[in-house]
Amino acid sequence: xxxxxxxxxxxxxxxxxxTSLMSAESPPVPSYQDGLQASEAGEAQAHRKRRAGxxxxxxxxxxxxxxxxxxxxxxSILENEEEELTLKYGAKHVIMLFVPVTLCMIVVVATIKSxxxxxxxxxxxxYTPFSEDTPSVGQRLLNSVLNTIVMISVIxxxxxxLVLLYKYxxxxxxxxxxxxxxxxxxxxxxxxxxxxxxxxxxxxxDYPTLFIVIWNFxxxxxxxxxxxxxxxxxxxxxxxxxxxxxxxxxKYLPEWSAWVxxxxxxxxxxxxxLCPKGPLRMLVETAQERNEPIFPALIYSSAMMWTVGMAxxxxxxxxxxxxxxxxxxxxxxxxxxxxxxESQMSETSPVPTRPVTLEELEEEERGxxxxxxxxxxxxxxxxxAAATASGDWNTTLACFVAILIxxxxxxxxxxxxxxxxxxxxxxxxxxxxxxxxxxxxxRPFMDTLASHQLYI
Amino acid sequence: MGAVVLLGCAxxxxxxxxxxxxxxxxxxxxxxxxxxxxAFFWLLSLLAASLLWSVAVQLSGREDAALLPxxxxxxxxxxxxxxxxxxxxxxxxxxxxxxxxxxxxSPISLRRMAYVSGLSFGIISGVFSxxxxxADSAGPGTVGIHGDSPYYFITSAFLTMxxxxxxxxxxxxFFDACExxxxxxxGLVVGSHLLTSGLTFLNPWYEASLGPIFILTLCTGLxxxxxxxxxxxxxxxxxxxx
Numbered sequence: 001x002x003x004x005x006x007x008x009x010x011x012x013x014x015x016x017x018x019t020s021l022m023s024a025e026s027p028p029v030p031s032y033q034d035g036l037q038a039s040e041a042g043e044a045q046a047h048r049k050r051r052a053g054x055x056x057x058x059x060x061x062x063x064x065x066x067x068x069x070x071x072x073x074x075x076s077i078l079e080n081e082e083e084e085l086t087l088k089y090g091a092k093h094v095i096m097l098f099v100p101v102t103l104c105m106i107v108v109v110a111t112i113k114s115x116x117x118x119x120x121x122x123x124x125x126x127y128t129p130f131s132e133d134t135p136s137v138g139q140r141l142l143n144s145v146l147n148t149i150v151m152i153s154v155i156x157x158x159x160x161x162l163v164l165l166y167k168y169x170x171x172x173x174x175x176x177x178x179x180x181x182x183x184x185x186x187x188x189x190x191x192x193x194x195x196x197x198x199x200x201x202x203x204x205x206d207y208p209t210l211f212i213v214i215w216n217f218x219x220x221x222x223x224x225x226x227x228x229x230x231x232x233x234x235x236x237x238x239x240x241x242x243x244x245x246x247x248x249x250x251k252y253l254p255e256w257s258a259w260v261x262x263x264x265x266x267x268x269x270x271x272x273x274l275c276p277k278g279p280l281r282m283l284v285e286t287a288q289e290r291n292e293p294i295f296p297a298l299i300y301s302s303a304m305m306w307t308v309g310m311a312x313x314x315x316x317x318x319x320x321x322x323x324x325x326x327x328x329x330x331x332x333x334x335x336x337x338x339x340x341x342e343s344q345m346s347e348t349s350p351v352p353t354r355p356v357t358l359e360e361l362e363e364e365e366r367g368x369x370x371x372x373x374x375x376x377x378x379x380x381x382x383x384x385a386a387a388t389a390s391g392d393w394n395t396t397l398a399c400f401v402a403i404l405i406x407x408x409x410x411x412x413x414x415x416x417x418x419x420x421x422x423x424x425x426x427x428x429x430x431x432x433x434x435x436x437x438x439x440x441x442x443r444p445f446m447d448t449l450a451s452h453q454l455y456i
Numbered sequence: 457m458g459a460v461v462l463l464g465c466a467x468x469x470x471x472x473x474x475x476x477x478x479x480x481x482x483x484x485x486x487x488x489x490x491x492x493x494x495a496f497f498w499l500l501s502l503l504a505a506s507l508l509w510s511v512a513v514q515l516s517g518r519e520d521a522a523l524l525p526x527x528x529x530x531x532x533x534x535x536x537x538x539x540x541x542x543x544x545x546x547x548x549x550x551x552x553x554x555x556x557x558x559x560x561x562s563p564i565s566l567r568r569m570a571y572v573s574g575l576s577f578g579i580i581s582g583v584f585s586x587x588x589x590x591a592d593s594a595g596p597g598t599v600g601i602h603g604d605s606p607y608y609f610i611t612s613a614f615l616t617m618x619x620x621x622x623x624x625x626x627x628x629x630f631f632d633a634c635e636x637x638x639x640x641x642x643g644l645v646v647g648s649h650l651l652t653s654g655l656t657f658l659n660p661w662y663e664a665s666l667g668p669i670f671i672l673t674l675c676t677g678l679x680x681x682x683x684x685x686x687x688x689x690x691x692x693x694x695x696x697x698x
Contacts, residue, residue, distance in 0.1 A: 091485035098488065393587040398499055401580070405496045408489060437503050445506040445527060446584060448520050453612065453659040455585060455619055455652070456505070456531040 093368040094411050096302040098404060100239055104375045105403075107243040108250070108383040109396060117196040118251045119387045125252045127151045132254040144256035148264045151257075155268065159279045167286055182225055182241065186218040189244045231301075238300045242372050246379035250387060258384055259432065262377065266428040273422040284420050301369045374423045378403050381431045389439050394446055398438040402430035462594045465609050469586045469616035473579045476624070480572075486553075486564050487572045494542055494576025501538035502584070505531035525657070532649050535577070539627065542573050543634050566631065567684060574627015578620035586616045605660035614666060615656065618673045622652060625673075625680035632683045641683075648672060 112118055124131070127150060130143035165174055191214050198205055221241075224234045253261065272278040287293065382399050389395035406427025414421050449456065481487045509527035513520055546569045553562035593609050600606040626645045633641025652672060658665040 091489055095485040095488055098492075393591055394584050397580075397583060397587065401492065401495050401499055404492050408492065434499065434503075437507075441506040441510050442502055444520070445502075445509050446588075448524060449528070450585070450589060452521065452524065453608065453615075453656065454524060454528060455615055455656040456528050456535070456581075 090411065090415050093302075094408055096368050097370055097407060097411070100235060100300055100302070100370070101375060101378055101403070101407065102400075104239045104243050104246070104379050105382045105400060107239070108246050108379040109386045111193075111197075111243070111247055112250065112383050112386045115196050115200045117199070118247050118383075120251075121254075122251070124254060127154055128253060128257050130257075132256055140256060144254070144260045147254070147257040148260040151261050152264050152268055155265070156279075159272065163279045163283050163286075166283060179222075179226060182222060183218075185241045185244060186221040186237075187214060189241075189248065190214060190217060193244060193247070231303075235300060235302070238372060239375070242300075242375035243379060245372075246376045246383055249376070249380045250383045253380075255388060258380070259435075262381055262428055263432060265377065266422075266424040269422040269424040273420055281420065299369045299371050300375065303368070370423065374427075377424055378407075378427060378431075381428060381435070385431075385435050385439075389435070390443070392439070392443050394442060395435060395438045398434040398442070399431045402434040403427045406430045459594060461609055462590055465586070465593060465613035466590055468610070468613040469582055469590075470579075470620070472617060473575065473582060473620045476575055477579070481575070484564065487568065490546065490564075490569050490572045491576040491579075493545070494573040495580035497538040497542045497545075498535065498577045498580045501534040502531065505534045508534075528653050528657075529650065532653050533646070535581075536630075536646050536649060539573070539577065539630055540634065542577075543570075543631050546570075546573060546631075566635065567628070570628050570631030571624065571684075573631070574624040575620075577627060578623030581623055582616045582620040585619070586612060605662070607660075607662070611659070611662055611666060615669065618666075618669050619652070621673050622648075622676055625676040628680040629676070629683050648676060 128147040129150060130146045132140050132143055134140050134143065162174070191210075194210070194214065220229075220233070221237045223229055224237050225241075249258070269280075272280040275281065382396060382403065385399040386393075386396045406429070407423070410421060410423050410426050413426075477491070481491055505527065508530050509523060512523050512526060516523065546566065550562050550564075550566050550569065553564070554560060557563060589609065589612050599608050605611070626649065629641055630645045633639075633645070652669055655665045655669050655672075
């Protein structure tokens with residue numbers, strides 16, 4: 001997690017956050033995917049949080065134990081069945097991601113369209129030092145490219161730092177950083193947001209009430225995200241902090257820089273996840289080697305959580321600092337069929353830990369994980385479209401459809417390739433194409449048609 | 457003006473579509489994906505049509521409005537082309553799902569996908585037509601202050617509703633015609649789409665545009681019902697709850 005405090009008056013510092021879609025891990029045994037999002041660069045309120053998720057699905061466990069057993073027949077049968085199940089449940093996974101992404105975008109667009117604070121220009125972050133207030137187009141373009149270079153270098157530095165921290169097992173540092181970031185997001189940014197919403201609707205609220213509201217909201221959020229809590233509440237909090245972060249970006253990134261940064265970060269995402277020496281890929285591989293999850297608590301998960309008392313079978317292998325993370329992280333995805341569950345259960349307890357009953361295993365649903373950075377950048381794109389497209393709703397809708405289709409295609413590719421994939425490139429590319437073409441080509445056409453009440 | 461008009465027009469224009477989606481599409485994840493994919497294809501067609509229209513306006517140097525018939529016709533033809541592309545993609549997906557399933561049949565029949573893809577075209581087309589109008593209706597203003605019709609909002613809402621339903625019916629008929637390789641069905645769908653778009657050129661003479669469009673909607677609906685295998689007998693059976 002790369003989060004650090006920004007001493008300047010304005011808020012945050014974007015941390016780099018990279019998310020990528022990751023499939024289940026162990027390469028030798030292809031199990032099925034739960035779309036994993038490994039993201040790097042955490043963003044804290046002002047920082048980007050890095051989240052990387054590893055799939056803790058049966059694939060992991062199955063892989064770890066299959067590679068040892070060396071039973072080729074069993075492997076191939078499992079593979080076929082898993083492939084069928086993957087594609088069958090693929091549609092359900094896609095919907096499990098559509099809903100939170102849509103909700104986050106709805107929150108961001110609703111805020112942008114109603115609260116004027118987030119569309120007012122009030123200075124810039126220190127990560128985009130060059131101003132765009134120049135009269136000439138060339139100068140403005142140059143400044144935005146320079147801003148992008150600064151931002152992406154900050155992201156790269158933070159990501160590499162995070163990978164190094166993870167590699168040298170500085171878990172306490174990372175954990176503390178994460179807690180600090182979410183603290184700022186849940187308290188400071190929520191306070192600012194609530195203040196602006198109240199101002200917009202001209203609602204008076206006294207400080208004691210405000211204190212109680214924010215305190216409760218923030219405290220419950222910290223508990224849900226970093227410790228244990230009902231799954232839906234945790235999901236709701238993650239969506240809310242993603243929306244808050246996206247709103248901050250929409251407010252503080254200058255116009256042209258925002259678009260160039262969106263483009264650049266999807267290229268960076270592509271390279272960081274797919275190149276052999278990419279930081280994110282190294283992070284994922286390190287986590288796989290150690291057979292532990294990558295930075296839980298900052299990944300959106302749609303799986304049903306284990307009950308509080310449940311522990312993962314290989315918890316004993318991990319350090320105590322991971323315990324709290326494991327509890328918050330739910331990611332256990334098991335196959336539904338009893339035979340599988342049985343075989344997994346018997347095979348995947350290297351340590352004779354608590355007996356996990358079959359019913360408990362079957363109750364858990366398969367789920368999908370998506371890093372919060374993806375939520376944030378999708379919402380930044382759609383929010384910027386809502387903020388700057390001359391009051392036009394068509395552009396926002398077109399970008400929304402484009403992002404959903406990109407997500408769908410990414411999940412399809414994940415099912416085909418079965419390895420870590422970046423979630424940003426396809427969606428952001430489609431989103432950018434649709435934004436610029438809808439704003440410049442479709443809008444005049446539709447406006448002219450509407451003014452004559454013509455329908456096509 | 458205000459929230460009442462906004463909610464009323466939104467309910468008229470998108471109510472049937474929302475009901476159809478909630479009752480038939482939301483429960484099945486695969487159909488939701490088909491819905492979004494259909495919307496994407498329609499957006500591509502709109503993009504191509506706007507590009508064509510912009511280029512034509514730039515090249516001819518004439519006013520925007522003069523080239524609108526050309527733009528509208530191009531948009532209609534491109535929409536039908538994209539509907540065909542959607543058909544091809546869904547047919548492939550259907551075959552893929554059939555091979556993957558245990559009993560050799562795909563979980564969603566091509567007919568259901570035809571209906572959902574038509575519905576998706578309708579929804580995205582309706583939403584693109586009406587959202588800006590709805591946003592304007594919430595604010596202050598006087599409708600038709602320059603001599604235009606004061607019934608702009610309500611007629612737009614009804615036209616949008618008709619168009620949503622028409623797209624749904626066209627989807628069913630089109631896919632069926634493509635399956636059975638009958639050019640007649642294709643020709644009639646394209647023809648009725650062109651006719652509908654052409655009738656809207658008669659606005660604000662609403663008796664001549666809204667009336668025939670609704671009659672067309674009804675006829676197309678009956679035709680789609682027959683294509684999907686419905687009959688009077690089926691309706692009786694359904695009503696008698698057997």
